[in-house]
Amino acid sequence: MVSAFFDAREQQQVEMPAVGVAARKPANTNRRLRSAAMLQALAAALWIPQAGILARSVGRLADGVGLGDMFWPAVFILLLGMVKSCLDAVGGRLAFRAARSELSEKRANAVRLLARLSPVDAGRPASGEAASVLGEQAELIVPYLSRFRPARMKASFVPLVILACIFPISWIAALVLLFAAPLIPIFMALIGWRAQAASQKQLIATSSLNAFLLDRLRGLATIRSLDAVDATALKLRSEAESLRTRTVAVLKIAFLSSAVLELFSALGVAMTAVYVGFSLLGEIRFGAWSGGLDLSQGLFVLLLAPAFFEPLRELSAVWHDRASGEAALKALDGIAAESMTLADRDKTGKLAVDAAFALRVENISFRYRPDQSPIFEGFDLDLAAGEHVALLGASGTGKSTLLSLIAGLAPCSEGRIIIGGASADRGHMAWIGQRPHIFAGTVAGNIALGRPGISKTEISKALDLAKLGGVAKAYGHSPLGEGGIGLSGGEALRLTIARAACDPDIRIILADEPTAHLDAETAAEITESLLALAEGRTLIVATHDPLLAARMHRTIRLDTEHLQEAAE
Ligand SMILES: Nc1ncnc2c1ncn2[C@@H]1O[C@H](COP(=O)(O)OP(=O)(O)OP(=O)(O)O)[C@@H](O)[C@H]1O
Numbered sequence: 431m432v433s434a435f436f437d438a439r440e441q442q443q444v445e446m447p448a449v450g451v452a453a454r455k456p457a458n459t460n461r462r463l464r465s466a467a468m469l470q471a472l473a474a475a476l477w478i479p480q481a482g483i484l485a486r487s488v489g490r491l492a493d494g495v496g497l498g499d500m501f502w503p504a505v506f507i508l509l510l511g512m513v514k515s516c517l518d519a520v521g522g523r524l525a526f527r528a529a530r531s532e533l534s535e536k537r538a539n540a541v542r543l544l545a546r547l548s549p550v551d552a553g554r555p556a557s558g559e560a561a562s563v564l565g566e567q568a569e570l571i572v573p574y575l576s577r578f579r580p581a582r583m584k585a586s587f588v589p590l591v592i593l594a595c596i597f598p599i600s601w602i603a604a605l606v607l608l609f610a611a612p613l614i615p616i617f618m619a620l621i622g623w624r625a626q627a628a629s630q631k632q633l634i635a636t637s638s639l640n641a642f643l644l645d646r647l648r649g650l651a652t653i654r655s656l657d658a659v660d661a662t663a664l665k666l667r668s669e670a671e672s673l674r675t676r677t678v679a680v681l682k683i684a685f686l687s688s689a690v691l692e693l694f695s696a697l698g699v700a701m702t703a704v705y706v707g708f709s710l711l712g713e714i715r716f717g718a719w720s721g722g723l724d725l726s727q728g729l730f731v732l733l734l735a736p737a738f739f740e741p742l743r744e745l746s747a748v749w750h751d752r753a754s755g756e757a758a759l760k761a762l763d764g765i766a767a768e769s770m771t772l773a774d775r776d777k778t779g780k781l782a783v784d785a786a787f788a789l790r791v792e793n794i795s796f797r798y799r800p801d802q803s804p805i806f807e808g809f810d811l812d813l814a815a816g817e818h819v820a821l822l823g824a825s826g827t828g829k830s831t832l833l834s835l836i837a838g839l840a841p842c843s844e845g846r847i848i849i850g851g852a853s854a855d856r857g858h859m860a861w862i863g864q865r866p867h868i869f870a871g872t873v874a875g876n877i878a879l880g881r882p883g884i885s886k887t888e889i890s891k892a893l894d895l896a897k898l899g900g901v902a903k904a905y906g907h908s909p910l911g912e913g914g915i916g917l918s919g920g921e922a923l924r925l926t927i928a929r930a931a932c933d934p935d936i937r938i939i940l941a942d943e944p945t946a947h948l949d950a951e952t953a954a955e956i957t958e959s960l961l962a963l964a965e966g967r968t969l970i971v972a973t974h975d976p977l978l979a980a981r982m983h984r985t986i987r988l989d990t991e992h993l994q995e996a997a998e
Pocket residue numbers: 431432433550551552798799805823824825826827828829830831832972
């Protein structure tokens with residue numbers, strides 16, 4: 431078996447919580463994000479009445495009104511300031527919460543889809559890449575939703591309101607702002623296209639560096655033994671260098687967009703200030719409906735001019751959030767796209783759980799990739815309940831593939847597999863693979879695997895059946911190393927047999943070359959343990975071992991050209 435090296439039960443346990451998380455539907459995130467953005471835009475627009483009161487008060491002071499008359503205007507400005515801060519804070523908080531709940535939903539969905547992926551699919555995303563997208567890159571969605579979206583709404587609403595307030599006072603000031611403003615979005619859009627492409631490349635580089643690193647760390651022993659450390663280090667360096675280049679490219683674009691915006695907003699404000707200044711000095715007598723600007727009007731226009739550009743500057747500051755956020759959303763949504771998924775199996779309660787299961791493979795066809803020649807085409811197989819069968823055949827004839835299809839680790843393109851009279855879920859099957867995963871933990875913990883209702887007595891019975899008592903005694907409460915360090919290949923296999931022996935619901939045992947790479951004595955012991963486990967259960971073994979095959983009720987030869995069945 432190429433990659434389905436884990437216990438089918440473990441796969442199912444991983445799948446369950448993810449489905450549970452996805453089932454909790456958060457409240458309408460888009461609606462919450464819109465309300466948050468509106469609150470923040472309203473807060474920004476409150477500067478207009480503040481500026482109006484301030485300009486009018488200064489004008490009245492210049493006209494000789496006493497300071498005592500400034501009390502109520504000052505109170506209003508203060509009150510408006512407080513309301514503005516509150517609205518901004520509430521809007522920010524709401525946006526952040528909505529963004530986080532959207533992220534959680536997207537993550538749960540991606541995890542659910544990942545858990546549905548077939549472990550025999552060579553095209554599934556690398557673990558490092560999936561971890562990077564889920565853990566690191568997904569976080570970029572939060573600033574995109576909580577900062578960019580409100581900033582975009584502010585930028586499309588506040589400048590228009592300010593323009594509508596300036597226009598009745600001075601059409602020329604409004605015109606200056608109107609001409610300066612569109613240049614900003616045009617340049618930002620031009621830069622934005624490049625920014626998004628650069629961000630996407632940077633995220634891909636991050637994912638591939640993570641995937642590369644994890645893969646090479648797993649194969650460190652092989653790399654050392656083949657003296658390929660230097661070559662691997664060089665490759666790692668070149669991957670890191672490519673990530674550095676792409677990160678710098680993203681930063682360059684971010685700086686460029688800020689520079690463009692600052693330039694145009696500074697020009698717009700400066701031109702307005704020049705006009706207002708000369709107008710107040712009486713040098714310019716056009717552009718205002720009333721002939722010239724008075725101090726209050728001039729000040730009002732001057733106070734609003736920077737506020738006109740402020741939302742656009744804010745938008746520019748978070749512009750790169752959009753590029754990285756959209757790239758992260760795309761990565762998260764596409765992480766499990768176009769991959770082979772596990773076969774759909776009904777979880778039926780009608781199965782007779784106190785008996786072994788019969789198995790019927792009906793006219794199945796299967797290939798891993800569309801460009802590959804079929805491994806099975808119109809293939810049939812019938813197994814009686816409790817029957818023990820060996821699958822024989824030259825390497826590559828599809829023995830492991832057939833076991834995977836029966837386990838539901840990949841879907842058949844045609845035909846069906848009927849187990850116990852129905853489509854059974856994987857909970858009733860045990861997978862004894864060549865490369866069982868052993869977790870860092872005690873022997874007993876590795877057998878129980880946290881499954882509820884497994885008592886100490888059952889574990890000790892399972893240890894006896896798998897002839898693993900000696901090892902468990904020697905380790906006691908000391909943990910095994912990660913990946914089964916401390917166990918021999920044969921002992922690791924026995925541990926898998928013990929795991930299955932603890933589960934009373936197991937009705938079908940699928941064993942993929944359980945005696946491969948073992949010496950004759952250990953192979954014979956494993957065979958005995960396997961037969962003891964399979965008592966009263968249906969057993970299918972893919973093997974090249976004639977001694978193991980001879981102990982089965984029946985052997986079935988899989989050949990590429992034809993299927994030959996030999997009676998026992
Ligand atoms: N995950 C996979 N993706 C694509 N092709 C695969 C995959 N796993 C196996 N194959 C191909 O499918 C064919 C059948 O492989 P399979 O592992 O089922 O053979 P097998 O009879 O179990 O071989 P062996 O006795 O060497 O274990 C082979 O040609 C193999 O290259």
